[in-house]
Amino acid sequence: MTENDKRPSMVIGYWMSDRKSQKLNWIEFGKVCRQHGYELVKLDLDKPLENQGPFAVILHKLTEIIARNDEKAIQIIDRIEQYIKDHPKVLIIDPLDSVRTLLDRYKTYNVVLNTTLNNIDVFTPTFVEILSTNVKDNIKKLKNAGVTFPFICKPFVAQGTTYCHQMSVIFNERGVADCKPPCVAQSFINHNAILYKLYVVGDHYQMVERPSLKNFYASNDDRDTITFDSHSVSKSDSSSELSVLDPSESAKRSSIDPIKLHSIVKTLGSYLNMSLYGVDVVVENDTNRHAIIDINAYPGYDGFPDFFGKLIDCVMSRRAQSVCSKAYFEDSGFDTSDSSDEKKSRAKLNSIN
């Protein structure tokens, strides 16, 4: 055993679905954690966390549990929130309230609307919430909000359910009957079928290009509603016919502005209070304005180089920040030496080693 092996570790409690951990090859992250003095332990959501810790960090993708909202799911989330309340020094990536905001498309678009990003030509397309099935009322609502045809209809819940990626493009008043409330109606932005995905891990980010929906025009106003699953359009291997530009259209490439992307990350990180998220951006034809059309908690990170290296870096820098935060000082009576939780954690791991 080397000196390094004997170094006491902090415990990172994590939870994500087995499907997600397989996709990310999560076992490898355990090795990266060890190299940095952390131990990775999967949370058993059916048992009290008190007996599983103490944890220095809780790292999670709980979107599907939060979105489920049934009795068992509520109990699980309550348990986690109670643990965090009882252990204010635990770092949670990301805070559950912040994730809840992102699970609600309407709230998310409102956050973007209220940032300073508008000053640099980054915007969220005009949107309105549709809560009723009354077509007449909905037409009025859309008009008042300034949502124009064609528009895209997206389920309120943004992640974690089977239906949350089922969308429709609506071309006329007749099509308004196809809105499936509760949903958000959002003006369609023509962008030559190119989507830019901005993946964020703390202070690091990476942009990847993806296929997207083709251009649709107000002059297509007699068309029937198009329904689609977003995961069949904008994955790296998608080849949907909805992404094929009409032959008359030039496939002129939009120019994505790296300075705008940088500002998006810097601005949204603090407004959202999130470390692990993805932002979908399209560049409007002709105007070159950058539209934020979607924000995802803990996205796929497909194509993100050295994801685990950046993730542990994010954990460590967020810990350093939280150690310096007011809460820490208040709670520890200005004693910046080991917290009792950390001592217990070390003792436990030393006894295992």
Ligand SMILES: Nc1ncnc2c1ncn2[C@@H]1O[C@H](COP(=O)(O)OP(=O)(O)OP(=O)(O)O)[C@@H](O)[C@H]1O
């Ligand atoms: N306002 C818009 N204007 C034009 N195209 C849009 C708009 N909003 C969404 N799209 C298209 O629809 C697709 C799905 O929309 P969105 O990203 O909101 O769905 P999602 O299910 O949340 O996606 P993800 O899998 O990234 O979470 C986008 O990838 C893009 O091609």
Ligand SMILES: O=P(O)(O)O[C@H]1[C@H](OP(=O)(O)O)[C@@H](OP(=O)(O)O)[C@@H](O)[C@@H](O)[C@@H]1OP(=O)(O)O
């Ligand atoms: O399917 P992928 O791996 O790509 O990841 C997708 C991820 O699915 P997973 O995390 O469950 O795998 C989705 O989460 P849920 O809606 O399912 O909660 C959502 O965040 C998408 O935006 C991600 O797509 P991306 O934005 O990265 O293209």
Ligand SMILES: [Mg+2]
């Ligand atoms: Mg998206």
Ligand SMILES: [Mg+2]
């Ligand atoms: Mg999304």
